[in-house]
Amino acid sequence: RAQGGSGAGSKRPFSIEMFADDVLAAADAAGLDRFVAGGISMGAAIALRLAARHPDRVTGLVLVRPAWAFDAASQNMRPYVEVAELIRGRPLDDARDAFAASATAARFRIEAPDNLASLLGFFARANANVFAEVMRAIANDGPGVTRAAAAGLALPTLVIGSGIDLVHPLATARSLADTIPNAAFVEVTPKATDKERHFAEIRAAIGSFLNTNFDKQDQS
Known part of the structure; x- marks a missing residue:
């Protein structure tokens, strides 16, 4: 809401929970029963909430430069x-x-x-x-996912972090990767150092993760 071409809507207050509900509504409208949830920054928080609250819908998790781990109002x-x-x-x-x-x-x-x-x-x-x-x-919000809940996730997970970033601390990405069982962690070139390389490495890491965990699955 209020991002890209989307209107803000009338519901208040805005929250990670609201945005996660929006993702589920969009998935329902598109006929997607199960999907890999992923996002950057706030999108990572939304994806984490979806994985923890709707494990029947989320088959994989991609957290890119997360801004939150488990606490609200960080x-x-x-x-x-x-x-x-x-x-x-x-x-x-x-x-x-x-x-x-x-x-x-x-x-x-x-x-x-x-x-x-x-x-x-x-x-x-x-x-x-x-x-x-x-x-x-x-x-002032957060994913609403406790450390214990994250430790109980049982799905393929990729966490991507980078340095030279005060909003998305590398330590936050490492904490999530250390907590979620068997999560893969990739540190990429900081965006502040080389923006093109930063996104190329992110795309490569996500592509490898998806190919390894989902490309050979039976789609029937």
């Missing part, structure tokens, strides 16, 4: 709340200038420039105000 998501509050409290140009001059932006400029570019991009969105509402709600 500290690495605070910049999203900061940006959201500025957008909702000031004219967009003033809000962007205020964030660009903030201590958060100064830290990200040095330690995670790709994250900073993404955060600054939120001020230029056509739906910036409603998207700020999404950001604030989701940043």
Whole structure:
């Protein structure tokens, strides 16, 4: 909701649970009974929730640069709340200038420039105000999956992480890979270092994972 070509809808508050329900509704509409669930960042949290809450529907799990492990409102998501509050409290140009001059932006400029570019991009969105509402709600949420529940997952899983990323810590990806039984872990080139190589390595890792675990399955 409120992303890509999708409207925001009228239901509030936004949550990972809501978005997971949206995925199931889309799968139902497409006639997909069972599927591999995967996503980047928030998409990884949605996929993890789907796998834990709907094991009858999810056959495999792909978590790319996850921003959450098991806790809600994780500290690495605070910049999203900061940006959201500025957008909702000031004219967009003033809000962007205020964030660009903030201590958060100064830290990200040095330690995670790709994250900073993404955060600054939120001020230029056509739906910036409603998207700020999404950001604030989701940043204060989480997958709603306990460590014990993740440890009980029994499905092929791939976790992909990278460095130079304060929003999607490499340690978070490693924690998920260490907790989910037999999960494969791949560390890829940081997006901030080489964006093209970053995504090429992600595509290769996902392709290998799918070929290994699903390509030879009986589709009858």
